[in-house]
Amino acid sequence: MDKLSKAREYIKENKNKINQEYRLKYHFMSEIGWINDPNGFSYYNGEYHLFYQYYPYGSYWGSMHWGHAKSKDLIKWDYLPVALAPDMNYDADGCFSGTAIEIDGKLYLMYTGNISPNPDKPENIRQLQNIAVSDDGIEFTKFINNPVIDTKDLPSNALPQDFRDPKVLRKGDSFYAIIASRNTDGSGQLLVYKSNNLSDWTYLGVLLKSENKLGEMWECPDLFKIGDTDVVIISPQYIKRQGDKYCNTHSCVYILGKGDIETCNYTTSAIDEIDGGFDFYAPQTLQDDNGRQIMIAWIQMWERRIPTNEENHGWAGAMTLPRELRVINNKLYQIPVEEIKKYRTNLVKYSDISFENSLSLKEIEGQNIELDMKIDFLEANIFGLKILKGEQQETIMYYDKEKAKFVFDRSKSGVDISDSKADEDIKYVRKVGINLIENKLKLRIFVDRISVEIFIQDGEKVITSTVYPKSASRNIEFFSDGEVLINELNKWKIVL
Numbered sequence: 001m002d003k004l005s006k007a008r009e010y011i012k013e014n015k016n017k018i019n020q021e022y023r024l025k026y027h028f029m030s031e032i033g034w035i036n037d038p039n040g041f042s043y044y045n046g047e048y049h050l051f052y053q054y055y056p057y058g059s060y061w062g063s064m065h066w067g068h069a070k071s072k073d074l075i076k077w078d079y080l081p082v083a084l085a086p087d088m089n090y091d092a093d094g095c096f097s098g099t100a101i102e103i104d105g106k107l108y109l110m111y112t113g114n115i116s117p118n119p120d121k122p123e124n125i126r127q128l129q130n131i132a133v134s135d136d137g138i139e140f141t142k143f144i145n146n147p148v149i150d151t152k153d154l155p156s157n158a159l160p161q162d163f164r165d166p167k168v169l170r171k172g173d174s175f176y177a178i179i180a181s182r183n184t185d186g187s188g189q190l191l192v193y194k195s196n197n198l199s200d201w202t203y204l205g206v207l208l209k210s211e212n213k214l215g216e217m218w219e220c221p222d223l224f225k226i227g228d229t230d231v232v233i234i235s236p237q238y239i240k241r242q243g244d245k246y247c248n249t250h251s252c253v254y255i256l257g258k259g260d261i262e263t264c265n266y267t268t269s270a271i272d273e274i275d276g277g278f279d280f281y282a283p284q285t286l287q288d289d290n291g292r293q294i295m296i297a298w299i300q301m302w303e304r305r306i307p308t309n310e311e312n313h314g315w316a317g318a319m320t321l322p323r324e325l326r327v328i329n330n331k332l333y334q335i336p337v338e339e340i341k342k343y344r345t346n347l348v349k350y351s352d353i354s355f356e357n358s359l360s361l362k363e364i365e366g367q368n369i370e371l372d373m374k375i376d377f378l379e380a381n382i383f384g385l386k387i388l389k390g391e392q393q394e395t396i397m398y399y400d401k402e403k404a405k406f407v408f409d410r411s412k413s414g415v416d417i418s419d420s421k422a423d424e425d426i427k428y429v430r431k432v433g434i435n436l437i438e439n440k441l442k443l444r445i446f447v448d449r450i451s452v453e454i455f456i457q458d459g460e461k462v463i464t465s466t467v468y469p470k471s472a473s474r475n476i477e478f479f480s481d482g483e484v485l486i487n488e489l490n491k492w493k494i495v496l
């Protein structure tokens with residue numbers, strides 16, 4: 001049987017065998033097997049399409065396929081047949097990440113073929129860029145003249161083993177591909193290629209480069225406009241920690257500025273980490289018919305312990321809630337897409353409650369919920385929440401006014417998934433710098449069994465992490481070191 005049919009068959013036969021214990025209720029996951037990066041995130045024929053790095057046969061990374069799903073509202077997804085399998089000589093060891101573009105009613109995928117003749121010799125890896133096309137958005141045919149960009153098309157300063165994750169975009173009659181590359185100095189850079197037919201590509205130059213200042217290889221680049229700002233997104237490997245920033249092995253960074261892709265010029269006005277949590281990687285964006293720029297990412301980090309893998313649950317990995325991006329005061333804000341509100345049920349509402357020390361409220365609890373709240377700090381310095389609380393378990397978060405930091409702590413969350421190589425102070429804790437506005441803190445917190453996404457001050461900062469509590473750990477407690485006023489508190493169950 002060919003590799004694509006084999007994968008589709010395997011999923012059908014085995015998807016009912018996975019363990020449900022840690023499954024999320026309102027985030028995207030595969031039916032079975034391992035997922036990592038979102039791929040080909042696009043809006044096609046009035047529906048959202050999400051492809052993803054996929055190994056159906058195990059709960060660990062393996063030979064990459066492209067899984068596929070579509071949605072009318074970005075929240076409820078329908079699984080579609082696996083779109084790509086590594087079945088050609090130019091992608092024999094994996095169909096790696098890439099993007100999608102619609103042209104005259106057809107959906108085109110541009111992706112990296114990974115060839116790794118000897119696993120012990122990473123220097124022999126070769127990465128090539130390929131195209132596949134579909135008339136119906138479901139069955140894809142790989143171009144006859146793949147690879148469309150070969151390693152011989154690389155400039156002399158680029159390593160052939162690290163050349164991947166093309167972002168394809170259109171400007172007028174031309175197509176551009178921005179491709180992650182590793183410079184011979186060991187650090188990341190973004191190469192630009194141009195084409196008028198997706199088959200023949202000409203190298204234009206380097207749009208941006210790390211010069212060893214911002215990590216090593218830059219994975220999964222994206223480039224788009226929000227208003228007048230040209231936004232670049234990259235996932236650099238091994239950025240060195242800078243205090244409370246870049247504490248994960250690999251990080252995600254946004255760059256704001258003004259650029260011209262044709263001349264490969266870019267002037268930077270801001271650089272920051274996209275998400276301050278433990279588990280957020282390889283984001284991708286799309287622009288829909290309403291002009292919204294929407295981002296989705298993998299809720300996981302490389303080189304971590306994953307309980308669903310260790311405990312043989314048959315699946316691993318999920319995607320974040322899709323988030324709308326905005327540029328405000330030279331910062332990138334993230335707001336959960338409006339559509340999530342359709343799935344809010346069972347509202348529990350409190351307003352104007354003041355308390356000191358500790359507070360629990362009737363029906364404020366749960367594992368698949370959204371909390372939306374506004375807090376006036378009055379004279380207090382610390383206000384926080386313990387969520388997913390049960391016998392000896394709790395996931396802690398709080399704002400420290402004096403330090404102007406929001407802190408997330410998963411040391412008591414449940415299964416220990418700490419990174420043994422991490423510095424002691426960041427094994428379980430993440431902090432992001434943010435200010436109160438008129439002494440107030442606004443939080444939107446989405447909890448979905450093993451995922452916690454915290455949107456602070458209307459999305460100015462976000463913290464995304466996984467936690468593995470017992471199913472009975474579902475209580476919530478508020479705490480403070482002085483009197484605070486909860487102006488508003490809304491809790492919903494999110495039910496799809």
Ligand code: FRU
Nearest residue numbers: 037053096097164219220282
């Ligand atoms: C990022 C990444 C990409 C690559 C893919 C392989 O997480 O390493 O650079 O294309 O995953 O699965």
